[in-house]
Amino acid sequence: MLPLDKLSDSARESFLAHGCDPESFDAVLFLDMTLEGDFGQSWLALDRVRKRLFRLCENDGTYDEFSLALLANPYVDNFTSSNRLLAHEHQEPAPEKGELDEKEYEDLLEDYRRKGTTVGIGYCTNACKRKLFAFVHIWERYAEDEEVSEDDPIFEQFNAKCPKCGTVYADQQRRICEHCVKKSATMIRLLAYFKDFKLQFVTVMLCLFSSALISLVTPIISNQIFYDQVIAPPKFIDGVQVQGKLHELKWVYIMVGVLFGMAVLSLLIGIIQNRANAYMSTRVTKNMKNDLFRALQHLSLSYFNQNSTGRLINRVNYDAVKIRNFYIDGVPHFIVNVLNFVGLTIFLFSINWKLTLIVYIPVPLVVCIFKFMLPKLWRMYSKQWRRSSSLNSMLGDSLNGIRVVKAFAKEAEETNRFYQYSERLYHANLQTNLVHLTIFPVISLLIGISSQAIWGFGGIQVMGETMTYGQFATYLGYVGMIFGPLNFFTNFTNMLTDTINSAVRMFETLDMIPEITDAPNAVELDTIKGDIVFERVGFHYTPNRPILKDVSFTIHAGDHVGLVGHTGSGKSTIANLITRMYDVISGSISIDGYNVKDIKVDSLRRNISIVSQEIYLFYGTIADNIRYARPEATMEEVIAAARAANAHDFILRLPEGYETMIGIGRRSLSGGERQRISIARALLMQPSLLILDEATAAMDTETERLISDAIEKLIKGRTTITIAHRLSTLKDCNYLMAIEHGEIAERGTAEELLAKKGVYYKLYTLQNEQMKKVMAGL
Amino acid sequence: MSETKAKKTDVFSDEDAALFEKRESIMLTPDNATFSRSAGGLISLDIINAKGEPEHFERVVVLRSFPITDPDDYIAIREPETRKSKRGHEIGLIENIHQFDEATVSLLNEELDRRYFTPELYKIYSVKEKFGYSYWEADTSAGKVTFVLNNPSSNIRILEDDRIFIFDIDGNCFQITDPTKLDRNSYRKIEIYL
Incomplete structure (x- = not known):
């Protein structure tokens, strides 16, 4: 049985109960919906030898059997969250061609098809989508009497491995590696970024400890010693001096000196800590960003199609900063706060345990408020954040489209639209602020009540002389300090999850293995001749939209080939596959006899130049842009290339010639x-293979002519592929290939294709028709 | 050059007009369109087309133009696209589904509900956070389900009218029409994501 899905025991028994032997199945597919369209368990199974399809729904026990001779053209309808497998059910097996000629047989088939009806075979959610497509693929190949082996490339997608630890994902649909997805593992991995900064890290920790210690000791010195022993007059209890031991003027100076010294010391510690911190954190952030950028540059194009540029920029910029903040601010403060909290509690209890109990009465209440009210506040913040980001996107949208706004005189409407967003943001802001300004005063009040209670009880105790004034003042100082750590802890969990998310995203990118990689035994080709062979190439970007189906053709070195076809017919995809921006799904492509997968990607792309529809010019001078692929080219070569591209004249008309700055925000071309x-x-790259993908579409016909003549001279003997809608662009081609619906519909010289009255003829007459109308002045 | 061009132009004749023929989309009303269930359980359509001729479609594709905000209006009826055949053309538009009788409305809606299958979350049994991914167990309008969500900030979308759409890791979509109507325990579980 093919490695698609495995029958569950219950399904196996049900099949057996219907007198159907699961051992004869060649491919089994699990569908996670019933035929009614609810969640459930259904199964489809193919039997190649007996040409049968079996269907079982475990929820309602329905069982069906179809003959593959009658059921044809499986097709998947993609819905929002689900997929429907359809097939065409015929009344009888397909008629034989026999003695009939082409036309008669076609008519017979047409009639035969009309008698059939489309039936729904099954439903599943997107969770089963990939396997569903593989199943359909197998079905189609069985229908054509082809065999499918267990090591067919179609199954490769279901054997994806975790790039980090190499284990095959337990759930191929959801590629989460349980092994690597562990909080501790990520946290430890993150620490690796800090391992070169041990000294700084220790320094920061020591500084934090010392400053915590100073803040704990200060109230003792300033209150217990200064008030009780220096200011207060000597006092004896049972012959033991308890107060005013240092009741002399010189001690006032000494104490003030000590306090001043401590202030200076804590300032120094703060400076050292911040400097060490800055040294470490900027470097850690730099390293993370560099790693991320390097990883991104090596990823395949498909990754960038799936992830928006904005998100990737965010990842490089903010995730690294977030992680840094966590380790630099979060972790040390967490440790210090824990110590502070424990220390304070011990101090408080040791000074006066009865009073301390009073202090701790509001603690649970405050924790409760933090716990229950803060989520509400966060929600409000996130609402506020959402609204402010939609305001931002509206702003960006409107300003980017300012030409359109002005062209349609919609300034007032745009302003009103802005007012609306602004109004909504204002409400969110107001609401948040109101709540924020209510919660925190309430918390302060609660804390206030306890300190007022302490003022009362403590005051009585001081009067009753069970507590000295200095102890009392120290005590009040500590009470004020205890709520700091509490507040920190409630925010810390939030910070932790945030950081983990950032770290996961970061490592996800770092660990991502490019889809296009060099095979271990890939060959390095210095030059290529340009013999290109497509053999039964199939390709799709998303499974439901096949771009190329079974495309085979050969291009000989030195040929100039033109590709024509509708938009979306797959022309540019062919160019992308030759340069191996993507890998084929089925079939193979070879260049000079080597499979492109066996050629080092670098050497392949060095030999192929592609001018694509999407032109990107980097920020820099025109000369730099022309020299991008070959920075070592001489200026003479640059000028020659520019001349060939008919760019020399307009470049020299620019004020700074070849040194004119172009790119974002610069001179617009x-x-x-x-x-x-x-x-x-x-x-300038002097490629062996040149691909021009609608490279002259934005030019007037005269310029296009000039360029194509110049190119024609340059590319003598090199393989060139020209992709165009405008047929006049293709006048120099040796032969043309017309692509339609992902297949090579026609191939031959322009004259041959015209005679065929097919796709090319249609395009030709259409363009001719337009031209005739223009000429006739219609 | 001009000679060959003239010669080629002559090739173009009336029969080529058929090459560029495109179906004209019409407004479908009970007067010109009759929907029925096809033999295969899908939807068949008989219409009087723009030329006034009767036409039969064994199967049609039914689409909503505004699936989120206006599910009943502007229902598009198209020829099916199959893998082998070319792209389907639009047969016509229904301005409002309720122009048709009850039986037709339920026939069309049954098909539409499948196409825009977006289970409504009734009850959330558990949400387990595991390191960036959350594992959900819930009861929906289509039965019990478990699904995995990551990156809640971008995969939970809240519309202006407070409707919530949740996109799981496979790209399946779940909705909560009115989060305030969820029971307390369920609400509490999604609260943190809102």
Whole structure:
């Protein structure tokens, strides 16, 4: 049985109960919905030899059997959260061709198809989607009497391994590695970033301890010693001096000196701590950001299609900072606060345990408030945050589209729209502030009540002389300090989860293995000739939309091939596959006899130049942009390339010639000018294989002509693939390939294709038609 | 050059007009359209098309133009797209589904509800956070379900009218129409994400 899904024991028994032997199944698929469209357990099974499809729904016990001779064209309908497998059910097996000629047989088939009906075979949520597509793929191959072996590439996607520890994911649909997903593991891994900064870390910790110690000791010195022993007159109880031991003027000076010294000391400690901290934290952040950027640069294009640039920028910028903050501010303060809390409690109890009990009465209450009210407050903050971010996006949207706004004279409407967002943000802000300004005063009041109680009880005790004034003042000082750690602890858990999320995201990116990697025995090709062979290539970006289906063709070195077809027909995809931006799903591509997967990606791309539809010019001078792929090129070569791309003249008309700065926020070039620079960039590389993907679409016909003539001279003997909608662009091609619905519909010279009256003919007549109308002045 | 062009132009004739023919989408009303259940349990359609001719479709695709805010209006009826055949064209639009009789409405809605299958969360039994991922156990309009969520900040979307959409790790969508109507325990479990 093929390694798709495994029958559960209960399903196996049900199949047996219906007189159907699960041993004969070739492929089994689990569907997580019933035929009614509710969650449930259903099974589909294929039997290749007997040409049958079996269906079982465990929830209602329905069982069906279909003959694959009658059931054809499986097709998956993608819904929002679910997928429906459909198939065409015929009344009888397909008619034989026999003696009929092409046309008659086609008519017969047409009639045969019309008699059939489309039936729903099963439903599943997106959780089963990949396997569903694999199942359909197997089904289709069985229908064509092909065999599918256990090591077919289609199963590779279900054997994904955790990139970190190499174990195959338990649940292939949800690629979470239980082994690596452990809080401690991540935290320890994070610590690795700090291991070069042991000295700084120890320094920071020591500083924090000392400053905590100073803050604990200060009230004792300033109150217990200064009040009780220096200011207070001598006092004896049972012959033992308890107060005024140092009741002399010189002690006042000494004490003030000590206090001043301690203030200076804590200042010094603070400076040392901050400097060590700054040294360590900036470097740690730098290292994390560098690692992230390096990892991102090596990832495959598909990763960037799935993740928005904004999110990736955030990841590089904020996640590293968040992690840094946690280790730099969070962890040390956590330790210090724990020590402080324990120390304070001990001090308080040792000074006066009865009073301390009073102090701790409001503690549970305050903790409760923190616990229950803070989530509410956070929610309000997140609402506020959401609204402010939608205000920001509205702002960005409106300012980016200011041309359109002005063109349609919608300034007033845009202003009103802004007012609305602004109003909503204001309400959220107001609400948050109101609650915020209510909760915290209440907490202060609670703390206040306890200190007032202490003023009362403590005052009585001082009067009753069971407590000295100094002890009392020290005590009050400590009470004020105890709520700090409490507040910190309630926020700490939040900070912890935030950091873990950031860290997970960061490691996710660092651990991501690029989909396109060099095979271990990949060959390095210095130059390539440009013989390209596509063999039964199938490709999709998302499983339900096949872009290329079973595409086979050969391009010989030195050919100039044109690709034509509708938008979305798969032309650019062919270019992407040749440069191995993506890997084929089925079939293979070879260049000069080597499978592209066996050629080092670097050497492959060094030999292929592609001018794509999306042009990106980096921030810098025009010369730098042209030299991007070959920084060592001489200026002479740059000018030659620019001339060939017909860019030289317009570049020299710019005030700073080749040194004009372009890119974001700089001189703006027209679409055609940008295209010409990117063509120059591609030509400068002197590629063995040149791919022009709508490279001249934004130019006027005259410029296009000039460029294509120049290119034609340059590429003599090199393989060139030109992709275009405009047929005039393709006039120099040796032959054309028309792509339609992911298949090579036609292939041949322009004349041959016209004679075929197919796709090319349609495009040709359409464009001709337009031209005729223009000529006729219609 | 001009000679060959002239020659090629001649190739274009009336029969080519058929190449560019595109179906004209019409407004579907009970007067020109009859929906029925197909033999395969899907939806069949008979219409009087723009040319006034009767036409039969063994199966049609039913789509909502505004699935989130306006599920009953502007229902699009299209020819099916199958893997082998070319893209389907639009047959017509229904302005409001309730122009049709009850039986048709329920036939269409049954199909539409499947297409826009978004189970309503009734009760949340448990939400277990495990390191960036949360594992949910819940009861929905389509039965009991467990699902995994990550990155709640981007995968839980709250609409202007307080409706909540939750997208799990597989891309399945769940909704909560009115979070305040959830029972206390369930509400408390999602509260932190809102």
